[in-house]
Amino acid sequence: MSENALKSVLILLAHPSPHRSEVNIALAQSLAEMDAVTLVDLYREYPTLEIDVDREQQRLRQHDIIVFLHPLYWYSAPAILKEWQDLVLEYGFAYGSSGLALKGKWFLNIISAGGKAEAYQAEGYNHYTLAQLMRPFEMTATLCHMDYLPALVLFDARTAAEQHRILPHIQRVRATLRKLQSSATLSDAHAQLSQLLPSQADHD
Numbered sequence: 012m013s014e015n016a017l018k019s020v021l022i023l024l025a026h027p028s029p030h031r032s033e034v035n036i037a038l039a040q041s042l043a044e045m046d047a048v049t050l051v052d053l054y055r056e057y058p059t060l061e062i063d064v065d066r067e068q069q070r071l072r073q074h075d076i077i078v079f080l081h082p083l084y085w086y087s088a089p090a091i092l093k094e095w096q097d098l099v100l101e102y103g104f105a106y107g108s109s110g111l112a113l114k115g116k117w118f119l120n121i122i123s124a125g126g127k128a129e130a131y132q133a134e135g136y137n138h139y140t141l142a143q144l145m146r147p148f149e150m151t152a153t154l155c156h157m158d159y160l161p162a163l164v165l166f167d168a169r170t171a172a173e174q175h176r177i178l179p180h181i182q183r184v185r186a187t188l189r190k191l192q193s194s195a196t197l198s199d200a201h202a203q204l205s206q207l208l209p210s211q212a213d214h215d
């Protein structure tokens with residue numbers, strides 16, 4: 012990749028009830044319009060969860076930044092993303108001493124959560140921060156030789172529409188993704204994230 016080229020982004024969207032979505036589908040549609048971004052709607056492509064492993068691995072090979080875009084469901088992702096991980100991230104492809112296909116790629120979750128930000132703290136009713144709850148994704152990315160970036164989160168998502176917070180969130184995510192695409196190094200990427208989304212800084 013030349014120095015000025017944008018990093019390519021693969022967005023794997025998981026939302027089982029798109030007609031009920033207020034946040035993630037609108038966000039996905041907006042991100043799909045960006046340069047060098049590929050959007051895959053997993054539930055639309057695989058309504059019976061029969062994932063085409065070869066196609067998914069090929070898509071991964073072709074992109075620099077891998078994004079899981081999803082609502083937080085039971086402190087994790089909707090089921091198809093688990094199935095996708097179980098099938099696509101094969102030994103010898105994604106992990107193991109010869110499984111280097113994903114080495115050096117960047118990975119992040121873009122999430123909406125029904126709970127408020129203050130609930131995702133040690134003193135809050137969810138007890139753990141989002142960063143702590145995302146550890147299985149972090150470790151999966153790490154085992155697959157990828158660099159994990161902090162999640163971009165919209166808290167209190169069910170009141171976001173009435174409070175007119177969705178459009179500003181979409182604009183923030185777009186700006187952040189655009190900065191990541193032009194970040195040359197991992198430390199640049201972390202710097203962009205902490206600059207653009209200071210309110211979402213990791214509080215571990």
Ligand SMILES: Cc1cc2nc3c(=O)[nH]c(=O)nc-3n(C[C@H](O)[C@H](O)[C@H](O)COP(=O)(O)O)c2cc1C
Pocket residue numbers: 026031032033034035036081082083084085086087123124125126127168169
């Ligand atoms: C099955 C299910 C599980 C959920 N689990 C959580 C959860 O663990 N934590 C949370 O903050 N919100 C949870 N929510 C709320 C969703 O995260 C919220 O409705 C969603 O982020 C809104 O995005 P959308 O408008 O794109 O659907 C859950 C919702 C559903 C339907």
